Amino acid sequence: MNKVTSAEVAARAGVSQSAVSRVFTPGASASAKTVKKVKQAAKELGYRPNSLARAMVSGKSRIIGLVVAYLENQFYPVALERLSNALQAKGYHLLVFTAPNSTEGVDKVVEDLMGYQVDGIIAASVSLSSDLAERAQAAEIPVVLFNRAQKGAGLSNVTSANRNGARRATEFLIEGGHNRIAHIAGWQGASTGRDRQAGFTEAMDAAGLAPFAMVDGMYSRPVAMECARQIASGSQIPDAIFVGNDHMAFGVIDALRGLGLIPGQDISVVGYDDVPLAAWEAYDLTTFRQPVNRMVEATIDILMHQIDSAEPHAETIEIEGKLILRGSARIPQGWTT
Amino acid sequence: MNKVTSAEVAARAGVSQSAVSRVFTPGASASAKTVKKVKQAAKELGYRPNSLARAMVSGKSRIIGLVVAYLENQFYPVALERLSNALQAKGYHLLVFTAPNSTEGVDKVVEDLMGYQVDGIIAASVSLSSDLAERAQAAEIPVVLFNRAQKGAGLSNVTSANRNGARRATEFLIEGGHNRIAHIAGWQGASTGRDRQAGFTEAMDAAGLAPFAMVDGMYSRPVAMECARQIASGSQIPDAIFVGNDHMAFGVIDALRGLGLIPGQDISVVGYDDVPLAAWEAYDLTTFRQPVNRMVEATIDILMHQIDSAEPHAETIEIEGKLILRGSARIPQGWTT
DNA sequence: CTGAAAGCGCTTACAG
DNA sequence: CTGAAAGCGCTTACAG
Secondary structure (H helix, E strand, O other): OOOOOHHHHHHHHOOOHHHHHHHHOOOOOOOHHHHHHHHHHHHHHOOOOOHHHHHHHHOOOOEEEEEEOOOOOOHHHHHHHHHHHHHHHOOOEEEEEEOOOOHHHHHHHHHHHHHOOOOEEEEEOOOOOHHHHHHHHHOOOOEEEEOOOOOOOOOEEEEEOHHHHHHHHHHHHHHOOOOOEEEEEOOOOOHHHHHHHHHHHHHHHHOOOOOOEEEEOOOOHHHHHHHHHHHOOOOOOOOEEEEOOHHHHHHHHHHHHHOOOOEOOOEEEEEEEOOHHHHOOOOOOEEEEOOHHHHHHHHHHHHHHHHHOOOOOOOEEEEOOEEEOOOOOOOOOOOOO | OOOOOHHHHHHHHOOOHHHHHHHHOOOOOOOHHHHHHHHHHHHHHOOOOOHHHHHHHHOOOOEEEEEEOOOOOOHHHHHHHHHHHHHHHOOOEEEEEEOOOOHHHHHHHHHHHHHOOOOEEEEEOOOOOHHHHHHHHHOOOOEEEEOOOOOOOOOEEEEEOHHHHHHHHHHHHHHOOOOOEEEEEOOOOOHHHHHHHHHHHHHHHHOOOOOOEEEEOOOOHHHHHHHHHHHOOOOOOOOEEEEOOHHHHHHHHHHHHHOOOOEOOOEEEEEEEOOHHHHOOOOOOEEEEOOHHHHHHHHHHHHHHHHHOOOOOOOEEEEOOEEEOOOOOOOOOOOOO
16 A cells, blocks of 8 residues: 555545545645544544645645755754744645755755745855846745845845944953954855944944954864964964854854963953854853744745745844843943843 | 656657656666767666655665754754765665654654655764654664664664773863862753763762752753852852863853953863854863764664665664863863874 | 546556 | 657646
């Protein structure tokens, strides 16, 4: 007994194939008697509706495509898990495609995804070519960029308020009395990297401070470690480093300790994201939290809304985060919040 | 222009719909002239074959279902990424279902998966009811348990040689001169937790040593931390702790440090997995490596083989790992490898 | 409420 | 090599 079909169930239950279909279609009408007979027969045969056939005729696959570049940064597995849970609760599932972090790579993968007739696409930490963005729109499949902004492509974006957040993190450092503040920035090829750097610069300018150093850490642990070593090895070293994300900040802390410097004491380190590891004692990282839960909710809201509405339009959502105080950075006198 | 179909391409190219299909079906025959006309028309229209329709008629969806319980333990995101990459290279994709770590929860999710006509299922770190295992077999869909063994259910298993590995890790500790060795075990409801504990016990017995303590850490960070505090707070404390996996070992190290103990100096800590974080300086964890790459390869081999073969049978693969020496545990004199 | 029938977009024998 | 036709397993008007 390989695949059981609705026709077989119908035969056994003594009803038409349409009746079986109705029993398994939410909202369709069937008498209590029919429902009972069909459910009974279905159970005996071990029948489940074929989701693929259903998708073909209804035009809705209830599959959402997720494109991710790398899961090394703990922020993404966390987001993936939340996304999957929330989507499952709504009867959707995630078809996962890993992609190289290049526009061509992502484009190829998104095309594949479109072939699967996904109802929507979430692209995490990657960008699409504008050509592909147009194709997706033509195919009427909603795309939302998660944790990445891309203006003008007609795509929806969900990010935290990166510029604000970075500004506030930097202000925290300034108020803490630091005045040799360096920034190991997020990848400048990504909106998050640029926006956070802009926020840093804004706060420094407002305080009349020049950055001690400002380099691109590429969202890479080894690169960030190397940057930290360079910055903190000279005759004069910074008294604080604002790092473009937690993943790099962990590397920076490791590098600093390797130099004999104690974060939170000799030098302050602040990250961005607040991944679970940031709270672990080994790092105890002060960081600006990106509210993953709310980012996930917003992403799903947009998707669901666009799937339902005939005339979808791109939305840009920025969610405010908050600074989480821990031990890796000196806390200003009387600092609240 | 919403969805472009093969019929539209056929009309434009001046050939039959079947011809279009053949051009896009690997291995089907079409003249160079036809191929050219069709490709041209397809490009103009932005046509891609509908994978769902293809799956329906061919009976192969080229989708593999992945069931995961939790992504907190870094071992799983790493495995997920490798799995996805390797599968993509073969033209398959991962439909991800998150499941509560209970048999009922997993069963429900696997049923959903079967509804999607997946070509195979990978269940990572979860178990299936034997009832469901039978249903999967009846439906002829191969299931492989990743990092979990379950005998007698007729399912394939891929694990590392957990018992051996744990024995070797424990022997390493014994040869290092430790004699008050505790074990904070992996969850005893899981084969990995039990097998590693068995390996620990085996080595201890062989050396004529009684465990200083042996408790179930449930693969949970907070539980493991609490265990470590209890074990290391008395008047006599262990000189070594073998921990059931890295994820717990990080918590154990944090707890120990909180007690003023320095891992690798005052007390040795050995983990199991060798996740990337184990190599980071903040933990510098000596651990027994589970070869993820080879586990992934084996998983995919089994799946591909069973998808192709008419009469598939369950396979059980155990892959040998190796001890990775770092700073969290004292190294025996003259220890090699 | 229910059944017969059309159709979703493909692949694949079957003739030619 | 190529086209006409059947069929994959469903949902959904359409009559009754």
